[in-house]
Amino acid sequence: MRPLVLAIPLALFIALVAFLLIGLQRDPHEVPSPLINRPAPAFQLPQLQEQAKTFTAQEMRGKVWLLNVWATWCVACRDEHPLLIEYAKSGAVPIYGLNYKDDRAAALQLLKEEGNPYVLNAFDADGRVAIDYGVYGAPESYLIDRDGIIRFKWIGPITPDVWQGKILPLASRLNK
């Protein structure tokens, strides 16, 4: 009886340490998106390059594609940019951009100077479409399937690990 009672604080302590350890592995800034496995919010926006033309999420039906939210003022997006160019070269998943609250001239300049990984870019001047997608820290990327359902979201630059380990396998499964 006695030793058992004495073990209770130890057991509680171990449980506490276990919770703290789990907490350490998690990034509180990564808020799970309620949009996973939900239809990608519809939008119609002018294109970045050709202002007169529009781009809609609906016209992507039937394709597995990646929507990448970026801006020239976003430092992490610039880190991600050369990686995106690499990924785009592989041709595995078409990358479409959502240029978020940016200056059109600056965005075009960046694409001209550093290369353009995007098939197309939508120009979200006031950031309303980004809010519909629950964006809170660019860059953010959404993998959307043929039926227009968001299957995966990544917050922050897509590292080669994420591209190889998560996006490519999921995209090939969705393409089957």
Next chain:
Amino acid sequence: MKRIAWLLAILFSLAPATAIAGVAQPNEDPQIEARMKALTEQLRCLVCQNETLADSQAPLAEDLRTQIREQMKAGRSDQEIIAFLTQRYGNFVRYRPPLIPKTYLLWFGPFVLLPVCIVVLYRYLGRRKKLIQDKPLTAGERKQAEDLLRG
């Protein structure tokens, strides 16, 4: 003393600057602004997570406040606006978590824990009480105590 006066002077000169931040737009409808304030104080800014949407200076918070203001003018209820935000950002935007199965432990946990602790404490104190035994003083002890009291 002079140094303290200086520090105080600096402190008070800073106060107006912080007070200006985050005030309501002066040209707006005061009724809507009051609703805005009450609602956005219950909502979390996702960029700087320990700030409310009312206080945050992040550009996203400003955009969200603009949208909330528009929706209020369009006659949407607070509930509808909270739904608009949770559909996009999840329940994490709410400082007051909703009552759903996932949060039962959070809401009811303390009420379960309290009676458990009371029972444990009661039993523990009961057991200790049994250990206390009243023994009357012997004549010698009594005399000693009286001596001490008399000094």
